[in-house]
Amino acid sequence: MDVVIIGAGIGGLALANGLVADGHRVRVLERAPGPRTDGAAVTIFGNGAAAAAGLGVPLDGLGGDVETLEFRTQDGRPFARADLRVARRHTGFGVATVPRAAILERFAGALPAQTVRYGCAVSDPRVGPEGVTVAGESADVLVGADGYRSVVRRAVLDGAPAIRNGWVSWQGLTRSLPELAGDVHARCLVGPAGLCGLMPAGAGLLQWWFDVPASPPDDGAVLAWLRTRFASYAEPVGELLAGLDESDVQPYPHVLHRVPARWGTGPATLLGDAAHAFPPSQAQGANQALEDAWLLRRALGTPGDPATALRRYERIRSRRVRRISRLAASEVTNLPPGPLTRLAGRLLTPALTGRLHLATIRQCSSVLNDDRP
Numbered sequence: 001m002d003v004v005i006i007g008a009g010i011g012g013l014a015l016a017n018g019l020v021a022d023g024h025r026v027r028v029l030e031r032a033p034g035p036r037t038d039g040a041a042v043t044i045f046g047n048g049a050a051a052a053a054g055l056g057v058p059l060d061g062l063g064g065d066v067e068t069l070e071f072r073t074q075d076g077r078p079f080a081r082a083d084l085r086v087a088r089r090h091t092g093f094g095v096a097t098v099p100r101a102a103i104l105e106r107f108a109g110a111l112p113a114q115t116v117r118y119g120c121a122v123s124d125p126r127v128g129p130e131g132v133t134v135a136g137e138s139a140d141v142l143v144g145a146d147g148y149r150s151v152v153r154r155a156v157l158d159g160a161p162a163i164r165n166g167w168v169s170w171q172g173l174t175r176s177l178p179e180l181a182g183d184v185h186a187r188c189l190v191g192p193a194g195l196c197g198l199m200p201a202g203a204g205l206l207q208w209w210f211d212v213p214a215s216p217p218d219d220g221a222v223l224a225w226l227r228t229r230f231a232s233y234a235e236p237v238g239e240l241l242a243g244l245d246e247s248d249v250q251p252y253p254h255v256l257h258r259v260p261a262r263w264g265t266g267p268a269t270l271l272g273d274a275a276h277a278f279p280p281s282q283a284q285g286a287n288q289a290l291e292d293a294w295l296l297r298r299a300l301g302t303p304g305d306p307a308t309a310l311r312r313y314e315r316i317r318s319r320r321v322r323r324i325s326r327l328a329a330s331e332v333t334n335l336p337p338g339p340l341t342r343l344a345g346r347l348l349t350p351a352l353t354g355r356l357h358l359a360t361i362r363q364c365s366s367v368l369n370d371d372r373p
């Protein structure tokens with residue numbers, strides 16, 4: 001089959017690898033002039049790692065392993081702790097925070113030369129019953145992996161944009177707080193000003209972010225605004241902020257798509273954020289893009305009409321993604337703990353909290369449930 005994928009993000013490149021391995025002809029059209037190097041790091045859980053391995057591009061050895069995740073109140077008192085090693089014991093895959101550029105490099109590097117065409121912004125994909133036309137070329141199947149502002153989504157689904165919910169992540173990946181960066185323990189401090197997250201990302205890098213339900217004044221002085229806003233938070237928040245430059249901080253507004261049951265028409269479909277962008281509060285967006293790629297490759301490997309296989313893929317994935325999308329949209333992990341959360345934190349051991357987290361991931365996972373389209 002001849003497949004055109006729009007977008008060389010995590011989802012598009014992962015799919016390309018799986019399809020090339022199955023003998024399909026694959027072209028990936030990417031509007032950026034070269035491989036993306038921004039976007040800090042993403043945390044890959046057992047489901048995303050299993051999907052990448054299943055597509056033939058394991059993420060082994062990348063980023064920093066994360067064994068525990070602790071939530072603290074703004075004054076530094078722990079109220080919940082998850083032992084994430086539970087995931088490795090049950091799925092064979094651990095949790096790691098990996099620079100986005102490293103994932104893209106691994107995925108792109110595993111593809112035959114010329115598979116990815118950079119500097120190719122697609123504006124008017126055309127879809128008919130017999131095939132698709134994109135950038136003047138025809139193909140059997142079109143996959144829109146072009147992110148939350150997807151042009152493919154507009155062409156095959158509807159014009160409704162992903163909606164901002166008012167929260168913004170201010171994030172970066174820097175050589176800050178070496179003790180934390182070199183560790184396997186991640187930490188989040190949460191209070192009325194928002195959440196500060198700190199994750200080791202390997203090779204001395206620390207992934208940090210501030211999730212805030214507000215925007216800074218228009219004068220561009222984001223760091224001064226964050227320093228004031230988070231001034232009452234326990235260390236190492238102040239120490240981190242004191243060591244940053246304005247250029248270290250990148251804003252990412254939280255957006256949310258409706259997740260319809262159908263993601264395309266005829267031989268065209270969507271994948272990843274193009275289909276179901278949701279806020280990063282559950283750290284599952286890239287994991288779900290990998291899950292989509294894993295199931296879509298399986299769907300396109302079934303005999304029969306590709307359009308029918310695509311609809312089966314969409315039905316399964318939309319059911320799985322809807323749950324995690326709702327949870328992420330609630331931003332519950334970014335809110336100060338209420339009495340119930342505190343009580344649960346006192347009663348649950350880290351191992352049990354880790355198991356509950358794994359159960360949440362299983363619910364939204366096709367790869368861990370061996371879904372068959």
Ligand SMILES: Cc1cc2nc3c(=O)[nH]c(=O)nc-3n(C[C@H](O)[C@H](O)[C@H](O)COP(=O)(O)OP(=O)(O)OC[C@H]3O[C@@H](n4cnc5c(N)ncnc54)[C@H](O)[C@@H]3O)c2cc1C
Pocket residue numbers: 006007008009010011012029030031032036041042043044120121122123145146147148149150151169171252271272273274280282283284285286287288289
């Ligand atoms: C602050 C923040 C933190 C996050 N943390 C995590 C995390 O810890 N774990 C996790 O799993 N997820 C996380 N996510 C979510 C994750 O980044 C996304 O869900 C994931 O990148 C989606 O991948 P994708 O391939 O679908 O889309 P994208 O990564 O958006 O890639 C889309 C690609 O398509 C290209 N493109 C767009 N339009 C066109 C066009 N017209 N023509 C050609 N090319 C085009 C773009 O240039 C881009 O390269 C986070 C997101 C944010 C904002």
